[in-house]
Amino acid sequence: MAPPSHRRRAPRPDRRGALRRRVPLRLLLPLLVLVALAAMLMLRGYVHSEILADHRVQAPAPTTEVPKEILEGGPVIDARNGKATTLSVPDRRLVLTFDDGPDPTWTPKVLDVLKKHDAHAVFFVTGTMASRYPDLVQRMVDEGHELGLHTFNHPDLSLQSKKRIDWELSQNQLALTGAAGIRTSLFRPPYSSFSDAMDNESWPVTEYIGSRGYLTVVNNTDSEDWKRPGVDEIIRRATPENGKGAIVLMHDSGGDRSQTVTALDTFLPDLKKKGYEFDNLTEALDAPSAHSPVTGPELWKGKAWIFLVQASERITDVLVxxxxxxxxxxxxxxxxxxxxxxxxxxxxxxxxxxxxxxxxxxxxxxxxxxxxxxxxxxxxxxxxxxxxxxxxxxxxxxxxxxxxxxxxxxxxxxxxxxxxxxxxxxxxxxxxxxxxxxxxxxxxxxxxxxxxxxxxxxxxxxxxxxxxxxxxxxxxxxxxxxxxxxxxxxxxxxxxxxxxxxxxxxxxxxxxxxxxxxxxxxxxxxxxxxxxxxxxxxxxxxxxxxxxxxxxxxxxxxxxxxxxxxxxxxxxxxxxxxxxxxxxxxxxxxxxxxxxxxxxxxxxxxxxxxxxxxxxxxxxxxxxxxxxxxxxxxxxxxxxxxxxxxxxxxxxxxxxxxxxxxxxxxxxxxxxxxxxxxxxxxxxxxxxxxxxxxTGGRLRWQKLRRTGVVGAPVNGAVPGGQVYNDDRRPVA
Incomplete structure (x- = not known):
């Protein structure tokens, strides 16, 4: 006789309720596997895509609500205490800033050049990139550079709600915490420019971000390296006039940054010979460090985030x-x-x-x-x-x-x-x-x-x-x-x-x-x-x-x-x-x-x-x-x-x-x-x-219920409803 697992027995009446209750359970594990894989893929897509980004940079708005001292002030805006002030970098001191990274190709090259010339910089990282390349974030910290937030998905914050702004900041901090175990008090809005470009749309955002405990860092020297104008032009635009101090805007991500790397290798030694120092922002301003260590549940939450993102990367690679x-x-x-x-x-x-x-x-x-x-x-x-x-x-x-x-x-x-x-x-x-x-x-x-x-x-x-x-x-x-x-x-x-x-x-x-x-x-x-x-x-x-x-x-x-x-x-x-x-x-x-x-x-x-x-x-x-x-x-x-x-x-x-x-x-x-x-x-x-x-499970024979709808062929008609000639050509 066949083993019980192979017998075709109808369910006993007193077990029907139990069988019905078990039906969802047999779907549970395969569905959980599929959902987990889909979740990993969606997470990967989330940190690779700017699906939540908003690139609708508006035309300049009026500046009537922006205080005069902000429009005419320095590139560091401190609105943390309810009264906004600005700070400027002292003469002969340059703060190099790099936006949109870290990038697996160009950030290491930038870091190598900085290390070669014993220079420090500030990297304004996005949460998506920091989540994908946490080792580069850790390297930045280990080599003495400063980190700042650049939002998670790089949206235009002047178009966002306060809830969305809070989410961008918290997710960006979560990525930094998981990657390097720190928080930062520096922030640079995407699509930002000089202080005098602040308008009625961006100023309320700056005030709100200040109320959340952040220094807003714009710039007063733009290399425009993202345009790839040539090495000499990048150096010219990045060099301040008359020995003044400056915050220099560059990029270590977002495209081919070979000109940026080459320009740095020339720019750093040349300006050092002219007496310039290349410091972190807080070093240049003689202020407390922008970094603070994270411990306890927040640290593990960040590490869990990085683990999930890295797992999604590896799983997706396997899926590809x-x-x-x-x-x-x-x-x-x-x-x-x-x-x-x-x-x-x-x-x-x-x-x-x-x-x-x-x-x-x-x-x-x-x-x-x-x-x-x-x-x-x-x-x-x-x-x-x-x-x-x-x-x-x-x-x-x-x-x-x-x-x-x-x-x-x-x-x-x-x-x-x-x-x-x-x-x-x-x-x-x-x-x-x-x-x-x-x-x-x-x-x-x-x-x-x-x-x-x-x-x-x-x-x-x-x-x-x-x-x-x-x-x-x-x-x-x-x-x-x-x-x-x-x-x-x-x-x-x-x-x-x-x-x-x-x-x-x-x-x-x-x-x-x-x-x-x-x-x-x-x-x-x-x-x-x-x-x-x-x-x-x-x-x-x-x-x-x-x-x-x-x-x-x-x-x-x-x-x-x-x-x-x-x-x-x-x-x-x-x-x-x-x-x-x-x-x-x-x-x-x-x-x-x-x-x-x-x-x-x-x-x-x-x-x-x-x-x-x-x-x-x-x-x-x-x-x-x-x-x-x-x-x-x-x-x-x-x-x-x-x-x-x-x-x-x-x-x-x-x-x-x-x-x-x-x-x-x-x-x-x-x-x-x-x-x-x-x-x-x-x-x-x-x-x-x-x-x-x-799992070594055993499957019972499943008897199917029949209706008898398939009848015997009659006069050349087959059960599918089609009539054929002797040569199997269908009759119309």
């Missing part, structure tokens, strides 16, 4: 690599599918193509059934219309809804019912194999219907004595709903194009449970259907490969299955599929070292299956995550074009797959929506499967 990997895999897979599926179609559709002698002997069709009362009659009736001689064996796996009685009441010839206690699908199939009268055995699900030619088409490859199993063409019968249409696209594009590709590569990973055929003589040596995994169809297919048998795909052996119609049912089915596939891959991991012809699956098939069915789908959400990232943080246009490009590639593959299967193209209308919604559900399912596998 993952995006490159998944982009390569997606394109490679699409190219392989298009090329190899086309080669497969051309090969099997040649008029002279034969697997071998026609297979005409009777075969046994096994129908494992568990509570299939709504579907079993349609299933059996479809088999009775078969144009190939068959016996039908319905194995009732402990059904409680009268499935076996329905089949017996039909009184059909060559249809037998075998009853057993509920033991799971693998046990039911093995019971059927033991009772089968013929060597070729067709397996199908109890909710599936065959076309009249399905069995005949399915068994023809057995004309080749090397073939041990054949995969049929499973199709969605209930594709009129939105969820059904999405699964229809997935079946036609994903599963069947894949099977054509794997057939050419001779490493078919799965015989679908809905429509597959086997030689009993191939199954018996490997022990029949195993209950070691929840994907017994994948498990047995891999075992047949390792035993040296060929596994092929029969495109015209069509079976129409009832796909899940609710998100809950779809989740349960795909969770079992993905987790079972992982189990099968792990079980057959030693195929990688198999020798001889049977080792081909291990050398080619197992890596392909692992890469394209497990790893690639797990990384695929990065495409959508970076789509959101690009929409929020930019570049928006390029992001949308890139995503549309990926969608276009998928649409081409889907259209080609529909053409090969002679399906109506109208269902592809829902493809964009499928890529936005349906794929996300599949991602979370796969992530949950990974978590279950890594």
């Amino acid at each position: 690599v993952g995006l490159a990997v998944i982009g390569t895999l997606v394109i490679a897979r699409f190219v392989l599918m298009l090329l190899l599926s086309g080669a497969h179609a051309r090969r099997v559709r040649r008029t002279d193509f034969r697997w071998g002698p026609p297979v005409t002997e009777p075969v046994t069709v096994l129908v494992p059934a568990y509570n299939e009362a709504k579907c079993i009659e349609n299933t059996v009736n479809s088999l009775m219309a078969s144009d190939h001689p068959i016996e039908v064996l319905v194995i009732d796996d402990g059904s409680t809804d009268g499935t076996a009685r329905i089949v017996e009441a039909m009184g059909l010839p060559n249809v037998r019912v075998v009853r057993q206690l509920n033991a799971g699908k693998p046990a039911a199939l093995n019971r059927g194999l033991a009772n089968a009268r013929h060597d070729i055995v067709v397996m199908m699900d109890g909710d599936t219907v065959f076309e009249p030619s399905t069995v005949r088409e399915l068994v023809q490859p057995f004309g080749d004595p090397r073939v041990g199993a054949v995969a049929g063409n499973a199709k969605v019968g209930n594709k009129d709903s939105l969820i059904g249409a999405w699964q229809h696209i997935e079946y036609v594009m994903g599963f069947n194009l894949d099977r054509r590709m794997y057939d050419i590569l001779r490493c078919m990973p799965t015989i679908p449970g809905a429509v597959g055929a086997f030689r009993k003589s191939a199954l018996e040596p490997i022990g029949g259907m195993s209950d070691d995994t929840l994907a017994e169809d994948t498990d047995v297919t891999m075992a047949l490969h390792r035993a040296g048998w060929r596994v092929v795909y029969a495109e015209n052996a069509r079976a129409w299955t009832e796909a899940p119609e609710t998100v809950q049912q779809l989740w349960s089915q795909r969770y079992r599929w993905s987790y079972g596939t992982m189990q099968a891959i792990w079980k057959h991991r030693r195929a990688l070292v198999d020798k001889g012809p049977s080792g081909r699956f291990g050398r080619v098939g197992l890596p392909f299956v692992s890469l394209f069915m497990i790893v690639a789908p797990l990384l695929a959400p990065l495409i959508d995550v970076f789509l959101l990232y690009g929409l929020v943080f930019g570049p928006t246009q390029q992001t949308i074009l890139a995503w549309l490009g990926v969608l276009a590639i998928q649409a081409v593959c889907a259209a080609y797959a529909f053409r090969l299967d002679k399906e109506r193209m109208t269902h592809l209308i829902s493809l964009p929506l499928q890529q936005i919604l349906y794929r996300q559900l599949m991602y979370v399912v796969l992530l949950q499967s990974w978590i279950t596998a890594l």
